[in-house]
Amino acid sequence: GEDVEQSLFLSVREGDSSVINCTYTDSSSTYLYWYKQEPGAGLQLLTYIFSNMDMKQDQRLTVLLNKKDKHLSLRIADTQTGDSAIYFCAESHSGGYQKVTFGTGTKLQVIP
């Protein structure tokens, strides 16, 4: 079955880098996503990576995928107070017609 796990909480100081980790069990996952959710708000897709990639960088965000260990990480460089939110790792089997399975979410707290 599908299972996506994350640590529940991460606290970092403003300006430091944040690394949020995620493990998944479904080896047939094709797309791996990172979503951001601010309090009371919707889901914002931050970035995603195909399972045949090892790394993807987009401005302050770096996604690393270790497919052998089924481990995904999201690094946020120069973390700002506006980055405080819950970050969900998610996976799906293909880009289109398969449901997205979400992880438990990591609450990132940025200390000024």
Place this chain on the structure above:
Amino acid sequence: AAGVIQSPRHLIKEKRETATLKCYPIPRHDTVYWYQQGPGQDPQFLISFYEKMQSDKGSIPDRFSAQQFSDYHSELNMSSLELGDSALYFCASSTRDTEAFFGQGTRLTVV
């Protein structure tokens, strides 16, 4: 660019009442997904539709039903509402070649 539109954004209902949530997918998207996110929980998949047919089913209670219409919009009907149905309900849409795009959600409060 057009996004997934959900209505209403907020809804308050009493126990045992019925609620209908609507989702308007991005134009030319043919697949719609519904998710339920309880307080402090991760979004849980309820049901999906492709070309107006149910394509997958998750943890959707029997009291809930959904359909996709000829214009591809979808409605989630929830009957005999319970306090535990209070949650944020997300709709997402996609095509074969795109990832799922999520709407802003409908916050349902059952009192």
